[in-house]
Amino acid sequence: MAKILIIDDDESMSAVFCTALEKNGFQTISTKDGKGGIEKARIENPNLILLDQVLPDISGNQVLKTLKADLQTKDIPIMMLSNFGQEELVKEAINDGAQDYVFKYQVEVQDLVNKVTEVLKSTAPHE
Numbered sequence: 773m774a775k776i777l778i779i780d781d782d783e784s785m786s787a788v789f790c791t792a793l794e795k796n797g798f799q800t801i802s803t804k805d806g807k808g809g810i811e812k813a814r815i816e817n818p819n820l821i822l823l824d825q826v827l828p829d830i831s832g833n834q835v836l837k838t839l840k841a842d843l844q845t846k847d848i849p850i851m852m853l854s855n856f857g858q859e860e861l862v863k864e865a866i867n868d869g870a871q872d873y874v875f876k877y878q879v880e881v882q883d884l885v886n887k888v889t890e891v892l893k894s895t896a897p898h899e
Contacts, residue, residue, distance in 0.1 A: 777809065780823075782824065813848060817845075823836060849895045851888070852870045852872070
């Protein structure tokens with residue numbers, strides 16, 4: 773069973789995503805800030821991370837950079853979540869190794885689940 777780490781300070785949004793992912797057979801872990809997210813990524817070794825752009829302590833892009841620079845977490849696919857369509861942030865995240873960029877206000881929960889499933893399929897080690 774794939775394990776998804778959600779790093780998002782919007783607890784109601786996190787809860788919605790967790791419920792939807794769990795209904796689709798994923799195990800979920802969530803945390804509300806960047807430092808906690810980095811720590812959980814190292815401890816839990818999730819199959820995929822959903823990372824909010826705006827966090828209370830450090831930016832999502834900073835968390836992304838930290839995780840991609842760490843040998844232990846660099847290969848975990850990361851999908852950015854945001855309420856903002858700031859092109860600069862989107863470009864920066866993709867350049868820094870984000871697999872996808874999802875706008876929370878535009879995404880249906882099932883679409884998010886589908887995107888997670890697709891990313892996991894595309895990044896799974898091929899036999």
